[in-house]
Amino acid sequence: MADTIKLQVITPTKLVVDEEVEEVVAPGELGEFGVLVGHIPLITTIVPGELKYKKDGVDRSIIITGGVADVRDDKVNVLTDNVLTPDKVDTEASRKEAEAILEELKDFGGDEKEFKEIEKRLRLAQIKAGIRQV
Amino acid sequence: MPSLKQIRTKVSSVKGTRRIMSAMKLISAVKLQRAQNLLLSYRPYSDAYEGIAKSLATRCDPEWHPLLKRPEESKKLHLVFMTSDRGLCGSFNSNIIRKIDTFLVTDAKKYELVKLSFLGRRGRDHFARREFQVSNSFIGITEKNITSIAKEISTEVTEEFIKGEVDEVMLVYNYFKSAISHVITFKKLLPLEQEETDEENTPIDYLYEPNRKDVLDYVLPKYLEVSMERAIFESATSEQAARMTAMENATRNADEVLRKLTLLFNKTRQAQITRELMDIVNGTEALRKGGSE
Numbered sequence: 001m002a003d004t005i006k007l008q009v010i011t012p013t014k015l016v017v018d019e020e021v022e023e024v025v026a027p028g029e030l031g032e033f034g035v036l037v038g039h040i041p042l043i044t045t046i047v048p049g050e051l052k053y054k055k056d057g058v059d060r061s062i063i064i065t066g067g068v069a070d071v072r073d074d075k076v077n078v079l080t081d082n083v084l085t086p087d088k089v090d091t092e093a094s095r096k097e098a099e100a101i102l103e104e105l106k107d108f109g110g111d112e113k114e115f116k117e118i119e120k121r122l123r124l125a126q127i128k129a130g131i132r133q134v
Numbered sequence: 135m136p137s138l139k140q141i142r143t144k145v146s147s148v149k150g151t152r153r154i155m156s157a158m159k160l161i162s163a164v165k166l167q168r169a170q171n172l173l174l175s176y177r178p179y180s181d182a183y184e185g186i187a188k189s190l191a192t193r194c195d196p197e198w199h200p201l202l203k204r205p206e207e208s209k210k211l212h213l214v215f216m217t218s219d220r221g222l223c224g225s226f227n228s229n230i231i232r233k234i235d236t237f238l239v240t241d242a243k244k245y246e247l248v249k250l251s252f253l254g255r256r257g258r259d260h261f262a263r264r265e266f267q268v269s270n271s272f273i274g275i276t277e278k279n280i281t282s283i284a285k286e287i288s289t290e291v292t293e294e295f296i297k298g299e300v301d302e303v304m305l306v307y308n309y310f311k312s313a314i315s316h317v318i319t320f321k322k323l324l325p326l327e328q329e330e331t332d333e334e335n336t337p338i339d340y341l342y343e344p345n346r347k348d349v350l351d352y353v354l355p356k357y358l359e360v361s362m363e364r365a366i367f368e369s370a371t372s373e374q375a376a377r378m379t380a381m382e383n384a385t386r387n388a389d390e391v392l393r394k395l396t397l398l399f400n401k402t403r404q405a406q407i408t409r410e411l412m413d414i415v416n417g418t419e420a421l422r423k424g425g426s427e
Contacts, residue, residue: 010182011179012176014174015175028343033343040341041337041339042341043342045342045343045344045352068356069188070189072189
């Protein structure tokens, strides 16, 4: 068995990360989960948040906007719609967006599925605005 | 023999055409570059989705999700194929149309029903007057609406497949290999393809988070959309490449025609000069003879 896992973070426009790493921690829908070598096959939806990985003993991280992760045969494929780079984010606009979503939630009457969608959007906006610690 | 004036008119018209061709070549070269960048960055994403879908199809029970089902017999086929909206791109459209024509009279005979969907005006126009069930056609695909079109058409085929109106969905498009080569590809979209497995290597089922249904509900439709979008990208890129090649050939051809016309022009002019000279010489000769007597 190899002692590293192959991590790929892919968006529709870019192969963001393609590296051999020792450990991956990703924001799964049911909370963060860690992947080490020899993990059993796992497939999970990903919510907006921070994806952390360790390469050569150094911790690194990127912010992803949600999607799906596929873990099998010591390979982790993270398919996400987008990757955020901090300097390109408009914090002020995101803060307003987060407030607007909270306002929208006050008189929310939809079903659980819609609620989940809105929650995801809120999470993303809050992360962008720096309100929520990732 | 055409007159000098006729040749001159022809030369200037060929020059005009040549100028248009070479401008179109430059434009499609730029468009190709752009399309190629988009396509090449999209490929890993869609390949990864395909990997996941395949592995799910292998590991999951067909009962678990309507999109995983495998019809026992494949009787109803939905063919989605991609041509370009505009011409002047060499044999790009005619090749794929011919291939489909052949497919329809050979392999397609085993299906009871064949439905066609078109992306791009050329294919639609070709099949417009034939007796096929046309389910949908899209024209005017641009970079901006590509995602929504891909979504619309994949939702449509998904619904048909789930309802059992079709048993098989196939995409036909030009796969972009390089700027000078594109390959017509038939890709089976549904039912989902499986990974090759053997006795020793039985795959272990996944752990699903948050639960199996949510994951399948998210991944499978998304995979179909992504594949559709990928096919449109492939086709659009191939189209630009084909146009560039066609325009390059046309420019070269125009150069050749111009060369021949110039030669003809010079010959004609020379002939005229010679004729005039002969007239003059004859005239003076006659005069001199007349004067000496």
